[in-house]
Amino acid sequence: MPQFQNFLHYTNALNEESLYSKLQKLASEEILRFCWETYGNAAFASSSFQSSSLPLLHLISLVCSEMPVYFIDTGFHFSETLEFRDRITKSLSLNLKIVYPEISKNELLGRHGEYLYRRDPDLCCYINKVSPMSKIADSRKIWISGLRKDQTLHRSTLKLVEAQPNGLQKVFPLLHWSKKKTEDYMAQNNLPFHPLHHHGFKSIGCAPCTRPVDSNEDERAGRWGGMQKTECGLHKRIKTRKGVK
Numbered sequence: 001m002p003q004f005q006n007f008l009h010y011t012n013a014l015n016e017e018s019l020y021s022k023l024q025k026l027a028s029e030e031i032l033r034f035c036w037e038t039y040g041n042a043a044f045a046s047s048s049f050q051s052s053s054l055p056l057l058h059l060i061s062l063v064c065s066e067m068p069v070y071f072i073d074t075g076f077h078f079s080e081t082l083e084f085r086d087r088i089t090k091s092l093s094l095n096l097k098i099v100y101p102e103i104s105k106n107e108l109l110g111r112h113g114e115y116l117y118r119r120d121p122d123l124c125c126y127i128n129k130v131s132p133m134s135k136i137a138d139s140r141k142i143w144i145s146g147l148r149k150d151q152t153l154h155r156s157t158l159k160l161v162e163a164q165p166n167g168l169q170k171v172f173p174l175l176h177w178s179k180k181k182t183e184d185y186m187a188q189n190n191l192p193f194h195p196l197h198h199h200g201f202k203s204i205g206c207a208p209c210t211r212p213v214d215s216n217e218d219e220r221a222g223r224w225g226g227m228q229k230t231e232c233g234l235h236k237r238i239k240t241r242k243g244v245k
């Protein structure tokens with residue numbers, strides 16, 4: 001278990017600027033260790049359990065395997081993702097926590113009709129991902145995520161530490177990793193790929209909003225294909241949509 005002697009001191013003292021100043025000198029695994037040893041259960045990670053998630057999950061398993069890792073089960077995932085999640089959790093001995101939307105698929109259908117993900121994907125993501133995850137985040141101080149700057153335009157603008165409302169701070173230990181560094185780390189540590197990776201699925205989310213990409217396409221080009229949307233909203237500043245369920 002982490003040492004908590006500094007917990008109150010740091011949660012009171014480290015604002016975005018001072019936490020950044022502390023973490024920016026550290027390697028990715030040292031960032032994870034510092035967050036866990038300093039914040040304990042007020043720190044958590046989230047993962048979509050796709051191929052590019054493996055370096056962060058592997059580092060967590062090495063330095064802070066008790067840190068809770070949240071996976072949002074929207075009910076729209078590929079069965080291969082759920083099987084991969086369970087296999088990786090077992091092999092890396094992760095402390096997996098599964099988050100579900102507050103309403104069932106039948107309730108979603110009754111309130112919003114079929115194919116909400118096509119008609120209003122932002123609302124669908126809000127109900128199925130952002131809202132349930134914000135309930136977890138509300139009671140925590142540190143949210144660890146494996147986003148990289150080179151993945152999307154939005155991610156290229158992120159800082160190592162991003163302050164959120166309610167005192168939460170998001171920390172991205174792999175923010176400056178390149179695609180090549182990610183692949184090299186996976187090869188060096190013999191980490192597996194998501195079963196659909198070799199069928200062209202380089203970035204994988206919910207099945208209705210994910211397609212395979214060609215070798216000349218960006219790895220995230222297959223997410224919300226044909227739409228302007230590039231992010232589910234989890235990693236933009238969390239906005240509440242009062243009364244929406």
Ligand code: SF4
Nearest residue numbers: 117121124125206209
């Ligand atoms: S990724 Fe698609 S199916 Fe999943 S929550 Fe978002 S819009 Fe809905």
